[in-house]
Amino acid sequence: MTQQSGKHISLELAGITKVYPGAIALNDIAMSIRGGEVVGLIGENGAGKSTLMKVISGAIAPDEGRIVIDGQEASHLTPARVNQLGIALVHQELNPFSNLDVTANVLLGREMRRGFFGFLDQVAMQERVAPILEMLGTRFGPKDAVSELSLADQQLLEIARALSINLRLLILDEPTSSLTLSETNRLLEVIRKLRADGVAVLFITHRLAEIADVADRVVVLRDGRNAGELSRSEIDKDTMVRMMIGRDVSQFYEKSDNVAGKPVLELNALRTSAYPHQSVDLCLRAGEITCLAGLVGAGRTELARAIFGIDRIEGGSIEMDGQPLPGNSVPAAIAAGICLVPEDRKGEGLFLDFAVTENIAMPSHAALARRGFVDAEAVTRLAEESRKKLQIKASSLNRAVAELSGGNQQKVVLAKWLAMNPKLIILDEPTRGIDVGAKAEVYHLMQELAGQGVAILMISSDMEEVIGISDRVAVMCRGRITGILSRTELTEENILRLAVE
Amino acid sequence: MQKKDIGLATLVITVGAIVAMVNPRFLSPINLANTANLIGLFGLFSIAEAFVIVTAGIELSIGSVIALLGVIFVDLIASFGVPWPMALAVVMVLSVFIGLLHGWLITRLKLQPFVVTLCGLLIYRGVARFYTKDGTAGFTFGSNFPTLEFLVSGRTAGVPHSVVAFALVAIVAWFLLHRTVFGRHLFAVGKNAEAARYSGINTDRVIIQAYVLCAFLTGISAVFFAMYTRSVQPSSHGNFYELYGIAAAVLGGFSLRGGEGSIVGVVLGVILLQVLQNLVNLLGIPSSLNFAVMGSVILAGVIADTQFSRYREARRQQIAMSALEDSAKR
Numbered sequence: 001m002t003q004q005s006g007k008h009i010s011l012e013l014a015g016i017t018k019v020y021p022g023a024i025a026l027n028d029i030a031m032s033i034r035g036g037e038v039v040g041l042i043g044e045n046g047a048g049k050s051t052l053m054k055v056i057s058g059a060i061a062p063d064e065g066r067i068v069i070d071g072q073e074a075s076h077l078t079p080a081r082v083n084q085l086g087i088a089l090v091h092q093e094l095n096p097f098s099n100l101d102v103t104a105n106v107l108l109g110r111e112m113r114r115g116f117f118g119f120l121d122q123v124a125m126q127e128r129v130a131p132i133l134e135m136l137g138t139r140f141g142p143k144d145a146v147s148e149l150s151l152a153d154q155q156l157l158e159i160a161r162a163l164s165i166n167l168r169l170l171i172l173d174e175p176t177s178s179l180t181l182s183e184t185n186r187l188l189e190v191i192r193k194l195r196a197d198g199v200a201v202l203f204i205t206h207r208l209a210e211i212a213d214v215a216d217r218v219v220v221l222r223d224g225r226n227a228g229e230l231s232r233s234e235i236d237k238d239t240m241v242r243m244m245i246g247r248d249v250s251q252f253y254e255k256s257d258n259v260a261g262k263p264v265l266e267l268n269a270l271r272t273s274a275y276p277h278q279s280v281d282l283c284l285r286a287g288e289i290t291c292l293a294g295l296v297g298a299g300r301t302e303l304a305r306a307i308f309g310i311d312r313i314e315g316g317s318i319e320m321d322g323q324p325l326p327g328n329s330v331p332a333a334i335a336a337g338i339c340l341v342p343e344d345r346k347g348e349g350l351f352l353d354f355a356v357t358e359n360i361a362m363p364s365h366a367a368l369a370r371r372g373f374v375d376a377e378a379v380t381r382l383a384e385e386s387r388k389k390l391q392i393k394a395s396s397l398n399r400a401v402a403e404l405s406g407g408n409q410q411k412v413v414l415a416k417w418l419a420m421n422p423k424l425i426i427l428d429e430p431t432r433g434i435d436v437g438a439k440a441e442v443y444h445l446m447q448e449l450a451g452q453g454v455a456i457l458m459i460s461s462d463m464e465e466v467i468g469i470s471d472r473v474a475v476m477c478r479g480r481i482t483g484i485l486s487r488t489e490l491t492e493e494n495i496l497r498l499a500v501e
Numbered sequence: 502m503q504k505k506d507i508g509l510a511t512l513v514i515t516v517g518a519i520v521a522m523v524n525p526r527f528l529s530p531i532n533l534a535n536t537a538n539l540i541g542l543f544g545l546f547s548i549a550e551a552f553v554i555v556t557a558g559i560e561l562s563i564g565s566v567i568a569l570l571g572v573i574f575v576d577l578i579a580s581f582g583v584p585w586p587m588a589l590a591v592v593m594v595l596s597v598f599i600g601l602l603h604g605w606l607i608t609r610l611k612l613q614p615f616v617v618t619l620c621g622l623l624i625y626r627g628v629a630r631f632y633t634k635d636g637t638a639g640f641t642f643g644s645n646f647p648t649l650e651f652l653v654s655g656r657t658a659g660v661p662h663s664v665v666a667f668a669l670v671a672i673v674a675w676f677l678l679h680r681t682v683f684g685r686h687l688f689a690v691g692k693n694a695e696a697a698r699y700s701g702i703n704t705d706r707v708i709i710q711a712y713v714l715c716a717f718l719t720g721i722s723a724v725f726f727a728m729y730t731r732s733v734q735p736s737s738h739g740n741f742y743e744l745y746g747i748a749a750a751v752l753g754g755f756s757l758r759g760g761e762g763s764i765v766g767v768v769l770g771v772i773l774l775q776v777l778q779n780l781v782n783l784l785g786i787p788s789s790l791n792f793a794v795m796g797s798v799i800l801a802g803v804i805a806d807t808q809f810s811r812y813r814e815a816r817r818q819q820i821a822m823s824a825l826e827d828s829a830k831r
Contacts, residue, residue: 310698334701348699351692353760362689362700365682372681416700 008035008198009070009086009168011056016065018051025051026062027224035168038191038201040211040235043221044244044463044492049204052221053171056202057089058082087169088162092296094154098147103129105146106161132160136190152183159190169200174296176207188214206295207500208237220244238493245463245492253443253468260471261286263322264455265307265338265424270316274302275479279316282474282481284424284455289446291470292459294499299479300459301343304426308340309333320423334363337423341413341430343459345406349413352402356394357383359401360415367420386415391441407438414445424455431465443469463492475499505754505806509769512802516776524783534659536779541663542725543745544771548667548674549718550746551767555678556711557691557759558607558614562621563719563746566599567739569629570723575638575733578646585649589724596720597713599625604709622743629735639732653728663725670718675764687711692760748795749774752802773798 011033018026026048033039043049054060055067058077067074069085096105103125104111112128114121129142138156140149149157155175162170172191176184184207191201191214205211211218212235220227220243228243264286269279280303284290292300305311307318309330318325320336333340342348350359361368361379368378383397390411394404401412410430417425427446431439446469450456460466466473473485475498483498521527546563553560570592577588599621606617632638655662678684686707689697697704727733751757752773753766777798781791 308699329703330698330701331703340699342699347693348695351689351696351760353692354688358685362685362697362702365685369682372683373676374680374682374685 009200010034012068014066016062018062031219033200035198035200038195038215040215040218041204047221048224086166089171090158092174096146096154102144103142106164132163152179171202173204208240241493258287258450260288266319268317271314272302272306273311275299276314278479286453286455287450289450289456289471291466291473293466293473293495294476298476300476339417339422340426343428350401353400356397356401359412360386364419390415407434426457428459506765513773520780537664538661540775541667544667545722546719547746547749547771549715551750552711553715554750554755555687555691555762560715561618561743564739564742565622565625566719567723568735569625571727571733572629572638572735574727579640593720596716600713600716604712608705608708633735637732637734671768688760748799
């Protein structure tokens with residue numbers, strides 16, 4: 001093994017508080033972890049898990065609180081210092097250098113050199129990496145190309161990278177969210193092995209079954225606070241779910257009693273490119289807000305993209321108003337009255353450098369134009385109407401949309417679609433990264449549209465939002481719909497249960 | 502007119518004034534007419550290039566296409582006795598075909614525009630040289646085509662017809678790029694192809710149309726150049742013209758990342774480049790320094806432009822920050 005200092009780590013956090021403008025991310029958090037222990041960290045989206053992780057890994061400094069490592073107070077943690085202490089973090093989003101081989105990835109930045117010219121010492125590097133891979137029981141060798149590794153293997157690669165630096169505490173952020181069952185089991189096996197070697201593992205996951213399987217202790221966060229801790233014998237799924245939720249849904253959401261009208265969109269055995277072997281059946285009705293819940297990677301965004309014609313469909317059919325969509329393309333979807341507010345607002349929803357007016361008018365240009373010429377007057381009128389209707393706060397509509405706040409940017413994306421008078425509007429994480437006021441406005445708008453008979457499909461990972469606003473929730477897990485919950489059955493517990501199978 | 506264009510126009514006038522002061526021959530009718538003729542000739546394909554660059558693409562085969570189509574045009578008339586309107590039609594059809602081919606390779610086979618058109622540059626040049634067995638395609642001695650010559654290389658009231666053609670093309674191009682839905686879609690595709698797709702724009706079609714338009718204008722340009730030189734030497738005819746076009750477009754505010762630029766800008770860019778060429782001649786600068794002068798001016802222009810956009814970016818950041826602070830206070 002590569003562990004130079006065999007000393008087990010002991011990490012204590014006390015009174016950790018982190019405040020952002022307008023939001024308290026962490027409020028007086030305490031937790032501890034010791035070498036040879038696996039601790040599960042759970043909580044809903046926004047509970048503060050990732051902020052806490054960033055604090056431990058030195059990426060952000062807490063406003064208050066103490067971090068004690070090996071009995072010494074560590075006041076100024078930086079990523080470099082954290083590395084020296086033997087703490088490594090494996091992110092949820094893996095970013096290996098797919099153009100390099102396994103050895104180069106593991107030892108990146110710590111390459112070994114030899115000779116006068118300082119050429120890479122490939123042999124020594126491979127000899128250093130090989131035993132680590134062996135210990136992890138990987139199916140790939142030090143010379144394999146990273147581009148050919150599966151997601152699970154890439155995960156192990158990251159762990160190997162962590163192990164190459166005197167690892168004492170490994171933090172895993174949702175490592176299994178995109179792994180298959182057997183891959184997950186292999187990872188859990190590695191975690192057990194590390195524990196036996198005296199490494200501390202902090203394991204963040206939404207999959208409660210895994211926690212029950214491997215963790216010695218569970219720390220639950222809720223709204224940036226400690227919501228409780230469970231020891232090995234107390235861990236069970238229902239208890240964990242109760243601790244994660246444990247609060248009333250606020251009066252933030254207005255619920256009007258929408259009457260579901262005739263079917264607008266019908267998916268028959270639709271198969272998407274993300275999960276080509278799973279088929280989805282779903283019917284959306286006029287005036288109804290349906291929410292698509294599930295974990296990251298469940299295939300929700302991909303389903304939306306397939307309906308909107310961005311991704312090719314692998315099989316099955318999409319029917320609007322009882323008519324099959326003519327062709328699988330965005331223009332066909334728009335012509336049939338489907339709109340999509342994408343998840344990646346800046347990359348897919350907006351032209352950041354273009355004026356607000358231009359962004360709002362983009363899909364409408366063809367319809368407003370006279371013989372192919374842009375009707376500047378009509379475009380300006382449209383933008384002005386949208387500004388009034390959605391209360392877009394911009395000093396001028398000729399300003400680049402990049403200068404607007406997140407909430408107002410989202411309103412611009414909404415405005416460009418409302419101008420098309422859609423029959424079905426799909427909103428993918430519509431309130432992510434926007435402030436509370438704008439959120440309320442988005443909810444209000446959704447209710448208003450539903451009242452006008454528009455069918456709404458919202459994808460959201462925010463449980464509170466899902467329960468607060470939906471008339472009906474379809475829960476997805478690994479590419480298929482595992483259940484549909486009506487208003488009366490809507491509890492976070494029910495959703496979570498379906499989302500994790 | 503955009504702010505950038507005003508800056509460029511100022512630069513053109515300043516350079517022109519300096520040259521005129523140093524050497525009054527700059528303003529002589531002969532020199533002006535000659536320079537104008539060159540501006541017209543080079544302007545046609547520079548506008549062509551601009552339509553591709555605005556989609557974040559590039560067209561490197563312009564010079565070779567001008568050579569190949571020029572050779573074909575002259576040879577059809579001189580060797581095969583094809584009436585010139587027929588020859589013109591053939592050249593235009595071929596140019597559209599080349600544009601379609603490039604567009605198809607780029608959108609359907611997902612090849613990079615640089616690679617596709619670089620291969621085009623090599624292939625068309627090679628074919629042109631093979632076609633004439635590396636000889637010169639020229640009209641037989643004494644033959645003339647009064648109508649064609651008047652249309653393409655004639656003058657009306659002292660104004661070369663190449664300038665007239667350039668002006669007409671520029672006006673149409675201006676409306677097309679700045680006033681039509683197609684123009685908006687070109688900008689949208691160039692700025693953010695993903696967002697354009699999500700807005701229901703058929704991005705592939707827009708890109709193909711841009712390459713076809715570019716090739717079509719290059720075809721017109723090829724006929725003008727063939728009639729200007731009267732004989733086409735395929736190994737040198739049109740060499741580096743694509744680079745003139747790119748230079749003019751970049752000077753005119755087109756970003757190679759796409760989504761930016763104006764027709765007024767590219768027109769001014771063409772004028773500036775030709776005035777610089779003229780300056781080298783008139784000021785007695787060794788003509789070997791020709792490219793060096795041009796390169797330096799473009800570099801200076803681009804540096805000025807990036808500094809300006811950095812300033813703009815900083816200001817935007819400031820506005821966003823103060824907006825955030827305001828909302829935090831509330």
